[in-house]
Amino acid sequence: MQPVYLFVTCMVDSFRPEGGIAAVRVLERRGAAVDFPADQTCCGQFSFNAGYHHEAAMLARHFVQVFEGSDGPIVALSGSCAAMVIHEYPSLIADDVVSTGGTTLEAANWKNRAVLVGNRVVELSQWIMRFTEEPSEIPNPVISSALHQGCHMRHLLKANVEPEAVLRQCGINPVALEDADQCCGFGGTYSITEWKVSTALADSKWDSVKQSAQDHQIACLTSADLGCLLHLDGRQSRLGEMFPVMYLAELIDRADQGTLMEIRGRSVKGGSHGRDTSR
């Protein structure tokens, strides 16, 4: 059994614990011994992106302390949070050590610790592709799913084949969206501070999903990033629609259990949501 340390992320923890529970099952079925360091909190990206770097660095240091001292992959349930730890932590923490009066030696020390932790971080679909054996045969797809690739997965982790490949292994035909590389508008706190533009982008993304629904028989929309999905789902539900939106780990878990066919919701309606952002 391979030890794996689960980084559940604050969003999955609070808003979609089922996603975390599903991820544990997915990992265990594939031979991982899952440990969940219970003192973990949040990667701090919200604060970092908003320009609150000292606050972000406090969270980053906490994260490093929680996850260091063990060996083996740290599986993140979000491509975006994984990218934060891998790409931003080393310089974020080191800069903060210096700007709060630490020595350059202390900064270098912290940087090193952050790099060591960051080197172990992978997003769930990356872990499956890197650490498990590919099935000898790709099964015939049971369903199709639209795949929304989060921007940080795409541009920072450059994990652009893993989610698709994992879905295929699981008997799910991944359907790339029209304008797949367009941001859905979530953007962490951007979805709150600039909600009008954020919502306009969500509407564009739903237009693409609808296009896919017309061109392919898609059963649901999935993504490795729960933040994007909460934003998109919150938008459709405000508009009274109920197209199934499934967090990636839950979709894989269903595939493992053979319950993909049960995904049912109302299909996406035709027509445009329009640009009415007042609703």
Add this chain to the structure above:
Amino acid sequence: MEHLPQDPRPWPVRRDTALQDTVLQTTLTHVTHRLNNARIAAYRHYPSGEAARIRAIARKREAIQDWSVLLDRAEEEITAHGGHVKRAATPEAVGAYVLEIARQHSVKRVIKSKSMVTEEVQLNAQLEAAGLDVRETDLGEYIIQLAHEKPSHILAPAAHKNRQQIQRLFVDTVADAGEEVSEDIQELTRFARNKLRQDFLSADMGITGGNFLVAETGTVVVITNEGNADMVTTMPRVLVSIIGIEKIVQDWDALEDIIQQPALSGVGQRLSSYTTIISGPRARESWEGPDEWHVVLLDNGRRKIHGGPYQDVLSCIRCGACLNVCPVFQQVGGHGYGSVYSGPIGTVLSPLLGGMDAFGELPSHLCTMCYACQEACPMDIPLPHEIISLRETAVSERREPAAVRTQYRLWGQAWSTATGYRRSVTAARLAQRLAIRRVGLAAGWLHTRTMPFVSSVTFLEDWAKKHRRGSS
């Protein structure tokens, strides 16, 4: 005059206007997709383009680093070829210099090729205020000049207009009484060309910008898609080239790599359709070219950027690739930014040149932090990090409301400990049970989306329950 012109309308007004403008939404999507797809295809079909790009980045960064020496060299060369060099610190200095030359040569009519830097210094307004006739000769610039608007895209200034609007504009402004104007794009172009012919023939002064200034020979290089710069540089008696000092490149060897980048990334071509090379005024034995050539080198805040954390933005070649991939740009277009420089590069450059008081809202409100621009930028300018860094500046200068700052501070303190985190999740759950969710940061979400509920059992609580007896 301010360093950088600013739309007086506040961001919410600019944003709402853009989001409701259906023509803008359609034309913008069309233009940005076309340019972006062309860029991707161009690099794909040109495998050695990537190597040229990497060399271009290195050479351009070096040129920026050594710009004082190189600018001196360029000045010597230009002067040696009979040109005149003026270093201008401000928009007013540019205007005053150009007007002085115009006065000396009794200039009445001026023609221009497309230039962002003259937009930056509002040259047209300065010249027109002194009674000169100014005519833009790039089709897109011509259109927005007639409409009294600012460019909505660095490369495609009239990207926000459709052909019906352009047809109407021509009828209302430049068509002779009773003259027919078709809505057909080819016809519209032909119409503009005919009108512009007259302007080319009657102009006394030509004004160009410059994409590159080659130090070793003192040469100004202008690239266009329409060839209009060829006419602007050869027909009038006097020629003025106005160039930001960051356009310097060291030599022709570097230029060969760098000049491909705006073509590949901007319009998806290996080379721009027209490359106009200006090396001096008309020589005695030559029969074409201007009698006098002036080169104005503009600072306007650029030197302040040099040597600081944002020096990389000076490597920008204004290709517009970052605009074409930016999700926010796609929604609000160039006019949403309230600055002549729009999109991700404008989000960084505008506050650096024009100050945080005027443009501080761009980094915080016009970026979702998606990193698409970073991947698209041929010059590897770290735009997202620069935007984050400007947000950090806004925070440290206390530009954010005190309540927001406090929220972030408390959030950071609470969530950097396990107990603090657990307590605040419990508090959030309680708050939503008491239905007090329309306050604080969360309010914005609820305007247009339903809010997910904090689960009654979080993952952490579930895990603790399952593993209580030390079974793991």
